[in-house]
Structures are given as C-alpha cells and as structure tokens.
Amino acid sequence: xxxxxxxxxxxxxxxxYVAVAKAGGIETIANDYSLRATPTCIAxxxxxxxxxxxxxxxxxxxxRNTIYGLKRLLGRKYSDKQVQDELKHxxxxxxxLPDDVLGIETRYLNEVRVFTPEQCxxxxxxxxxxxxxxxxxxxxxxxxxxxxxxxxHAERQALLDAAAIADLNVLCLLNETTATALxxxxxxQDLPAPEETPRNVIFVDCGYASLQVSACAFHKGQLxxxxxxxxxxxxGRDIDYKLAEYxxxxxxxxxxxxxGSNQRAYIRLLAEVEKxxxxxxxxxxxxxxxxxxxxxxxxxxxxxKRADMExxxxxxxxxxxxxxxxxxxxxxxxxxMVHSVEIVGGSTRIPAIKQLITEVFGRTPSTTLxxxxxVSRGCxxxxxxxSPAVRVKDFKVEDVQNYSIMLKSGxxxxxxxxxxxxxxxxxxxxxINRNDSFAISAYxxxxxxxxxxxxxxxxxxxxxxxxxxxxxxxxxxxxxxxNQSGIFSLRKAVIECTEIVDNSEQPQQxxxxxxxxxxxxxxxxxxxxxxxxxxxxxxxxxxxxxSRNGDEKKKKKTVKKDLVLTVESEIYGLSxxxxxxxxxxxxxxxxxxxxxxxxxDARNALEEYVYELxxxxxxxxxxxAFIIENERTxxxxxxxxxxxxxxxxxxxxxxxxxxxxxxxxKKRGEPVEKRKLEAERRPMMLDKxxxxxxxxxxxxxxxxxxxxxxxxxxxxxxxQKVEKAFGDLDEYMRKVYHEHTNLQKHVDPSITVxxxxxxxxxxxxxxxxxxxxxxxxxxxxxxxxxxxxxxHTDGQQQQNHDAPEETEMNVDG
Numbered sequence: 181x182x183x184x185x186x187x188x189x190x191x192x193x194x195x196x197y198v199a200v201a202k203a204g205g206i207e208t209i210a211n212d213y214s215l216r217a218t219p220t221c222i223a224x225x226x227x228x229x230x231x232x233x234x235x236x237x238x239x240x241x242x243x244r245n246t247i248y249g250l251k252r253l254l255g256r257k258y259s260d261k262q263v264q265d266e267l268k269h270x271x272x273x274x275x276x277l278p279d280d281v282l283g284i285e286t287r288y289l290n291e292v293r294v295f296t297p298e299q300c301x302x303x304x305x306x307x308x309x310x311x312x313x314x315x316x317x318x319x320x321x322x323x324x325x326x327x328x329x330x331x332x333h334a335e336r337q338a339l340l341d342a343a344a345i346a347d348l349n350v351l352c353l354l355n356e357t358t359a360t361a362l363x364x365x366x367x368x369q370d371l372p373a374p375e376e377t378p379r380n381v382i383f384v385d386c387g388y389a390s391l392q393v394s395a396c397a398f399h400k401g402q403l404x405x406x407x408x409x410x411x412x413x414x415x416g417r418d419i420d421y422k423l424a425e426y427x428x429x430x431x432x433x434x435x436x437x438x439x440g441s442n443q444r445a446y447i448r449l450l451a452e453v454e455k456x457x458x459x460x461x462x463x464x465x466x467x468x469x470x471x472x473x474x475x476x477x478x479x480x481x482x483x484x485k486r487a488d489m490e491x492x493x494x495x496x497x498x499x500x501x502x503x504x505x506x507x508x509x510x511x512x513x514x515x516x517m518v519h520s521v522e523i524v525g526g527s528t529r530i531p532a533i534k535q536l537i538t539e540v541f542g543r544t545p546s547t548t549l550x551x552x553x554x555v556s557r558g559c560x561x562x563x564x565x566x567s568p569a570v571r572v573k574d575f576k577v578e579d580v581q582n583y584s585i586m587l588k589s590g591x592x593x594x595x596x597x598x599x600x601x602x603x604x605x606x607x608x609x610x611x612i613n614r615n616d617s618f619a620i621s622a623y624x625x626x627x628x629x630x631x632x633x634x635x636x637x638x639x640x641x642x643x644x645x646x647x648x649x650x651x652x653x654x655x656x657x658x659x660x661x662x663n664q665s666g667i668f669s670l671r672k673a674v675i676e677c678t679e680i681v682d683n684s685e686q687p688q689q690x691x692x693x694x695x696x697x698x699x700x701x702x703x704x705x706x707x708x709x710x711x712x713x714x715x716x717x718x719x720x721x722x723x724x725x726x727s728r729n730g731d732e733k734k735k736k737k738t739v740k741k742d743l744v745l746t747v748e749s750e751i752y753g754l755s756x757x758x759x760x761x762x763x764x765x766x767x768x769x770x771x772x773x774x775x776x777x778x779x780x781d782a783r784n785a786l787e788e789y790v791y792e793l794x795x796x797x798x799x800x801x802x803x804x805a806f807i808i809e810n811e812r813t814x815x816x817x818x819x820x821x822x823x824x825x826x827x828x829x830x831x832x833x834x835x836x837x838x839x840x841x842x843x844x845x846k847k848r849g850e851p852v853e854k855r856k857l858e859a860e861r862r863p864m865m866l867d868k869x870x871x872x873x874x875x876x877x878x879x880x881x882x883x884x885x886x887x888x889x890x891x892x893x894x895x896x897x898x899x900q901k902v903e904k905a906f907g908d909l910d911e912y913m914r915k916v917y918h919e920h921t922n923l924q925k926h927v928d929p930s931i932t933v934x935x936x937x938x939x940x941x942x943x944x945x946x947x948x949x950x951x952x953x954x955x956x957x958x959x960x961x962x963x964x965x966x967x968x969x970x971x972h973t974d975g976q977q978q979q980n981h982d983a984p985e986e987t988e989m990n991v992d993g
Contacts, residue, residue: 185321186567187312188359188559189305191339193251193415194388195219196304197556198312201564201572206363206557209315216553218308222247222300224288227832228776229769231307240447243271245286250304251328252389252412253297255338255752258282260633262413269421271443289772298342298754302766305346322351324563326555329355329392329582330410332630333637333668334752340665341754345762351566353665357383357394357408358579359558360524364549366561366575371400379519380406382507384537384545385555386500387525389415393503395511395518402576407510407601409503410582412631414496416457416527422492423453427469427482437475445475460486461529490532497532504540510601521545524554579604581662584625585637589618597622597660607661607671614656615647622660622668638751640670645745656745670749674742775835782838787826789842793849794819805925806855815848855925861933862920869913869940876906879951890955898950905946912939 187209190197195217198209211218211232219236222229223246230238239246249270256263257280267274273285275294283294313320325343327336336353343350354362360383365371372379378397385392394408427449428439439445452471459467466485474480490497508515521537523545528534537545550557564572584600589612597608612620622637624630645654659671754762796803797816804812822841830837880902882888916931923929 185316185318186560186563186570187316187320187323188354188556188561188563189308189323189325190356190359190553190556190559191251191301191326192220192387192555193249193390194417196308197553198308199553199556199560200312200316201560201570206560208553208556209312211311212314218304218311220248220250220304222303224286224293226287226290228773229288229303231304232311240444243444243447244273245288247272247284247286247295247300250297250301253282254301254342255297255332255335256282257633262631262633271447298338299345299762299766301339301342302345302762303769305343305348306766306770309346309348320348321569322349322563322567324351324354324559324566326356326359326559327353327666328390328410328412329357329394329408330390330412330631331666332583332624332632333666334632336666337751337753340667341759344754344759345766347763347766350665351563352663353667354559354562355405355408355579355582355666356385356555357392357396358403358405358577359555359562360385360522360549361394361396361398361403361405361558362561362575362577363554363558364522365396365398365403366573368398371398374399374402378404380511380513380517381519382521382541384504384521384523384528384533385525386523386527386530386533387415388417388527389413391415391500391503393507395507395513401574402578404578405580405601406512407507408580408582409507409510411499411503414499414503416454416530418496419457419489419493419527419530420450420454422496423457423484423489424449426484426492427453430482431474431480435478435480437478437480439475442475448474456484457489457530460484460489461531486531493532497536500533501536501540504536508540515542518543522549523547524549524551526552579664581606581666583628583630585662585668586623586625587620587660588623589620596625598662600625600628602662604662604666605664607659610658610660612656612658613653614642614645615653617641617643617645620658620670622670637668638670638749640673640750641748642673643746643748645675657742670747673745673747675745677741677743779835779838782835782842783826783830783833786822786838786842786845789845789849790819790822790826793845794823797852803852803856806859807852808926818848819845851928855928858929858933859925862929862936865933865936865940866913866916866920869909869916869936872940872943873906873909873913876902876947876951880906890953893953893955894950898953902947902950905943909939909943 186201188199188201188206190199196219197217199206200209208216210216213233215233218232221235221239222231223235223238223242224230225242225245235246239248249266252266253263258274258276259280263282275283275285277283277294277296282297284297284300286293286295309320323343325339325348327339331339339353340350361381364381364383376399378399380395380397383392383394383396385394390410390412391414392408392410395406397404397406424439424446428446431437431439439449448471452469456467456469464486466483469482469484470479472479508518518541521541521543523534523537528545528551534545537543561572561575562577564570565575565577580601581598581604582600584596584602585598587595587597587610589595593612595610597610598606612618619639619641621639624632624635624637626635628635642656642658645656648654654675656673656675658673660669661671662668793803794816797807797812797819798804807815822845879888880899883891883894883899916936919929919931
C-alpha cells in the first residue's frame with residue numbers, strides 16, 4: 181500500500197476532511213494552509229474563484245459572493261420549504277431557474293453568473309482533488325464520499341453528479357453512520373466470532389447542522405447496521421441561532437440596534453456566539469461576549485453562562501433525547517444488550533448532550549474515535565476495501581436502507597418493494613400483467629419522516645407492451661435495484677416470449693449400434709432395429725414408424741427468450757450530455773484560475789523584488805556601498821516608480837508585462853548583489869588557497885629534506901611538477917591580493933571567486949595525486965615448504981600432500 185491513490189471524503193456542511201489509505205494506516209490530508217479541515221466555502225471575485233480556507237477568510241468582506249451551506253441545498257427544488265428556510269440565513273442571492281431549479285447568483289469576471297448547487301460543490305471537489313493529489317504525489321484513482329443517512333435518492337444523485345463534474349471516480353456513497361462504525365470496528369481485535377453474540381454499539385453523531393444516531397452489531401471481520409434515526413435540522417448551528425437571537429434582543433434593548441437588519445453584523449454575531457458556545461463547554465461560569473464597532477460605530481458587550489444556554493436550548497435538547505430513544509426502539513435492543521456508546525461530531529462536546537446520552541443509555545459516552553475525522557477515515561477504509569488497486573484486510577460492511585420504498589403501477593396497485601432497514605445492495609423482481617404501455621412510480625412511504633418536498637423517487641414509462649392474441653394480458657417482468665450508494669433504479673423490463681426453432685438443417689449426431697455408427701449400417705437407429713429384428717411383423721413395423729415420427733418432432737425445439745422493453749424514465753439527476761457540458765465549463769474555470777494564479781504570482785514576484793531591492797539599497801551595511809551614489813539614487817527612484825505603477829495602472833496587467841519588468845530590474849540589481857556576494861566570499865576563498873599552499877609547502881619541504889619517510893619513492897619529474905604548480909599558484913595569489921587590496925566595492929572584480937575556485941581545483945588535481953601517492957609495499961617473504969608427513973597405518977606407508985597435520989606442542993616455561 182505504498183503508492184495509494186484512493187481517498188475518503190467527508191462532505192460536511194461546515195468543513196470537509198479527506199483521508200488517504202497508506203501502508204501505515206489511514207492518514208488525514210492537510211490542505212495548503214496546513215489545516216486538516218477545509219471549509220465548505222466557494223467564493224467568486226472579479227478575477228478568479230476562491231476555494232476552501234481562503235473563501236472562508238473573506239466571507240465577511242465578500243459575503244454576497246461567498247457560497248456555503250450547500251449540503252442542505254443539494255438535490256432540492258427552489259420552492260422546497262427547507263430551501264426557503266435555509267435561504268433566510270444565507271447572504272448570497274438566488275433565483276428560480278426553469279423546472280424549479282435553484283440558481284445561485286454571483287459576480288464573477290465582472291459579470292453576473294448563475295451556478296447550481298451541484299456546480300458549486302463540483303468546484304469544491306476540484307479543490308479537494310488537487311490538494312489530495314499534491315499530498316499523495318499521484319493522480320487519484322478512486323474515492324468514497326460520505327452522505328448523511330437521511331439523504332434521499334435525489335440528494336444522493338445530486339452529490340454523484342457534482343463528483344462527476346469534478347471528474348472524480350466515486351466507488352460508492354457511504355452513509356456517515358456506517359463510515360463511523362467502520363472506522364471503529366476494523367481495528368478492533370477483540371470482536372466476537374461470527375457464531376457468538378454480537379457486540380452492539382450505539383453511535384451518536386451530532387455535527388454542525390444535523391443529528392444522526394445509529395445502532396450497529398459487530399462480529400469479527402464484519403459489521404451490520406441495525407437502525408438509524410436522524411434530525412436533519414438539529415446541530416450546533418441551531419444552538420448558535422438561539423444564542424444569536426438572545427443577544428440580538430439584548431442589543432436592541434440596551435443599545436437600540438437591530439443586528440438582524442444588517443447581514444454583515446449578523447454574520448459577525450454568529451461567529452462570536454459560536455466561540456462563546458465552545459467556551460461554555462469547558463466552563464460553567466459567566467463568560468463575556470465583546471464585539472467592537474458592531475453597528476453604527478458602537479461596541480457591544482454581553483455575557484452568558486452554561487445554565488442560561490441550556491435553558492434557551494431546552495427544546496433542542498428534548499429533540500436530541502427523542503432521537504436517542506427512537507434509535508434504541510428501532511434497533512430492537514435492550515439496554516443491557518448495548519456494549520457502549522461512541523460519540524463523534526463537534527456538537528457532542530456540549531455537556532448537555534453528553535448528559536442526555538448517559539441518561540438514555542445508562543452509559544458514559546466513549547470518545548475513542550476522532551470526533552472530527554472518523555467519517556473521512558471510514559470512507560478511506562471503504563474505498564480501500566472496494567478498490568482493486570489496494571490490498572486491505574477483509575471487512576464485510578452490511579448497510580441498510582433507512583426509508584421504505586413503495587411502488588405504484590395503477591390506481592389500486594401499490595406494493596411495498598423495499599421495507600425500511602432492508603439490506604443494500606439489493607435486487608427485486610416484480611411481475612405486472614398489462615396489455616398496453618404503462619407507467620410505474622416509486623416513492624417513499626408516507627409514514628416516513630422525510631424532510632423533503634416530494635416523496636416521489638421517479639416514474640418509469642414501460643413501452644411496447646401488446647395484448648396476447650387470446651386476449652390475455654402480457655406478464656411483464658420488471659427488475660428493481662438499490663445499489664450500495666442508496667440509488668434506486670429500474671434495471672430492466674422484459675416479456676418472456678416462446679419461439680419454435682427448426683433444427684432440421686442442423687447435422688445429426690450418428691448413433692452407435694453394437695459399436696458401429698448407424699450411418700455405416702445404412703440408416704438411422706430405427707431402421708437398424710427394424711432390419712435387425714428376426715421376425716419383421718406388425719410390431720417391428722410400428723416400432724420403426726414411431727421412431728421416425730419421434731425424430732421429426734425432435735427437429736423442432738421450443739426456446740424461451742426475453743424481449744427487452746423500452747423504458748423512459750423521469751427521475752432526478754443530470755443527463756450524460758448535461759454532465760459533459762458542465763465538465764467542459766469546469767475545465768474552463770480551472771484554466772482561468774490557473775492563468776490568474778500565474779499572473780498573480782508574476783505580479784507578486786515583481787512586487788517582492790521591488791521591496792527587497794529598495795530596502796537593501798537604502799542600507800550602507802547591505803548594497804549601498806556596492807553601487808555608485810548617483811546610480812543608487814536613480815535605481816531607488818525607479819523602484820519607487822515601479823511600486824506606484826503596480827498599485828495604479830499596473831494593477832491588472834498581463835503576466836508577461838510583470839515578467840519583462842522583473843527581468844529589466846534584475847539586470848540592474850543583480851550586478852550589485854553579485855559584487856556584495858563576491859566581497860563576502862572572497863576572504864574565505866583566499867583562506868582556502870592559502871591553506872592549500874601552506875600544506876603543499878610543508879609536505880614538499882619534508883620530502884626535499886628527507887625527513888618524510890616517503891621521500892625515497894618520489895621521482896624528480898614529480899617533484900618538479902609540484903614545485904611548478906606551487907609557484908604558479910603562489911604568483912596567482914599575489915595577483916589576487918594586489919587586486920583585492922586596491923579594489924573599490926562598487927567596481928566589478930576582474931578575478932571572481934568562481935575563477936579562484938577553478939584555479940584551486942586545478943592546482944589540487946596536479947599536486948594531490950603526487951603528494952598522496954602511497955609508498956610501495958615491501959616484498960612478501962617466500963613461504964617455507966614443510967616435509968611431507970609419513971604415517972604408517974596397518975603396515976602401509978601413506979603420504980599426505982593435501983593438508984598439513986595439526987600438531988599439539990607443549991612448551992615448559
């Protein structure tokens with residue numbers, strides 16, 4: 181698993197996390213700000229798109245063009261009540277597009293552009309994909325994306341469409357509850373064996389915008405989801421809204437200002453109460469809230485303690501209790517059957533929610549999972565399990581469908597196709613008798629608590645159905661499927677037809693009679709049997725006749741074939757053509773972002789060089805001493821003019837203009853910087869050359885005087901070569917010292933440090949091989965030959981010429 185390209189994406193309402201499967205386990209990827217969480221924000225400017233952290237950072241100053249809250253808008257119609265409720269809290273402009281599609285208005289590239297939530301999410305996925313590719317240093321192959329367990333077919337399909345626009349290969353969508361359970365169970369070594377009682381664990385996931393509670397049964401190497409309940413409109417932000425409303429009323433009363441009338445002020449208030457909420461989780465005393473220049477140049481102050489917050493949010497906490505109880509009931513578990521309760525999600529840190537969990541389940545909630553990253557880690561694990569590119573420990577995941585699905589094929593023909601908590605993926609077949617084309621609809625049961633405008637999943641029109649000649653209806657066999665992503669579909673509709681095939685032209689296999697082929701005996705088996713009968717009477721003739729009639733019947737065969745019918749669907753989702761068109765548009769946006777980044781980088785490089793060079797030229801201790809004063813003054817003035825140009829007419833120039841100006845400035849600035857660098861490096865290089873000369877002189881004099889034990893093995897020619905090289909370098913040093921002594925700082929040296937380095941290398945290449953020549957080795961003395969040992973064994977004389985005999989000697993002191 182060294183070079184993996186599979187990731188898991190936790191698509192959150194406030195932030196996204198990306199995890200990758202590696203040889204050492206699962207690792208959460210940090211973004212370009214070295215943060216693990218990437219805000220689910222997309223912003224637009226007059227020049228480019230701003231994604232993730234940067235978009236969140238400019239939310240207050242560019243609120244009309246900063247898009248967030250996509251998780252609650254995805255796959256929904258403009259007129260959906262939840263959409264309209266959400267838009268009350270969102271500062272950007274929206275409009276109703278054809279077919280009741282939600283459009284988000286932004287100002288981009290100096291014009292008003294309208295994007296759908298799917299397009300906006302695709303932009304964020306593009307950012308996550310690029311960040312992940314850079315982190316794992318390879319192109320992405322596969323991914324798994326999390327979805328809330330309460331997501332309907334339309335919302336899931338919209339998420340898949342957004343991923344397709346971003347060119348992501350999604351192996352499956354994984355429920356957040358299931359992802360959390362997988363992250364918990366796959367590393368557990370003490371799970372019960374398959375034949376034993378399962379370990380039942382409750383998972384409570386309370387995040388920024390929703391609450392999900394699930395029950396899961398674990399065995400060694402597998403998990404099975406038992407039940408899941410949720411409240412899509414109950415999370416940390418709902419507590420923020422309660423606190424913001426409290427302080428809004430308080431500020432109106434004490435300061436006479438209405439925070440709700442100013443969206444920018446209200447966004448600031450929400451940010452401050454969120455900080456206050458987090459502080460109250462760790463402190464029960466009264467805590468202050470201070471905002472400077474909040475509205476009308478007024479500073480506002482307030483305070484609150486945890487008990488006050490819990491009283492304000494009493495109704496929210498009651499809803500949490502109800503969902504906890506409902507999950508326990510749906511799972512069919514008794515309290516004593518529950519092994520433990522695991523909590524994830526930022527809002528489970530609130531003491532009141534922890535207390536509710538303890539009261540309902542009789543157990544203190546456990547925090548063994550990473551509360552923020554558990555979902556992304558579970559998705560990465562599932563991706564590794566599903567992807568053929570990765571080898572991972574086997575772990576079976578048995579997920580369920582959280583809503584029951586009904587079918588309607590006529591006024592009084594209603595079927596429950598998939599009951600609630602049916603295992604997925606699953607395929608079912610249904611036979612419907614018809615004599616004409618008909619329509620069939622799928623929808624969620626009216627009993628389901630779905631926060632969605634329409635419970636209809638889709639309608640399919642089955643064509644080409646005709647009445648049978650006898651007047652009876654045709655039995656149409658229809659195959660339905662819910663895949664691992666929770667996507668429902670009508671796979672195919674067929675009519676079983678009967679066809680008689682004539683096999684008379686097919687060659688007949690010869691039959692054997694008494695070990696011989698019937699053809700070799702002049703006929704088929706029947707004729708052979710007739711002719712071989714001793715008495716040819718009526719019995720023999722009838723036998724031959726019936727045998728021939730049987731062969732005639734065998735020449736015709738009845739074959740059953742499936743006639744596939746044409747099916748036209750009306751179901752939520754983009755067509756292949758629409759996705760390809762939106763892909764092309766996304767590619768254009770990416771290309772524009774790249775051009776703008778390159779342009780901005782070129783401008784920043786020029787701006788940085790202007791500031792850096794001007795600062796250095798203003799200091800006598802830096803570059804000022806290495807340039808003539810009048811040239812320095814002129815260059816500084818030109819740098820100031822360049823700075824003014826950058827902030828005026830040069831604000832929006834093309835990339836090449838910035839590059840050309842940078843090159844022109846460097847032609848004037850780099851020679852000055854080079855002179856300074858030469859002055860700094862020259863003393864060190866002179867010391868190196870002096871050290872090399874001193875070492876050479878010492879060794880040479882030792883050789884000449886005979887004090888060096890190696891003196892005898894140097895030739896005269898070698899010593900003359902060393903003497904000449906030493907003299908040349910010594911003369912070169914005198915020349916360099918003379919120039920260095922008389923050289924002014926603003927003048928370019930005729931002998932550079934690089935020249936000196938090359939000269940030193942040349943000197944050493946001549947001298948070192950000679951002075952480091954090792955002494956010849958002394959000749960090895962000849963080995964003494966020992967006389968052959970003579971042994972007498974059994975009266976025979978033997979000589980051993982192969983190996984000397986070991987002899988043990990005793991030496992007395």
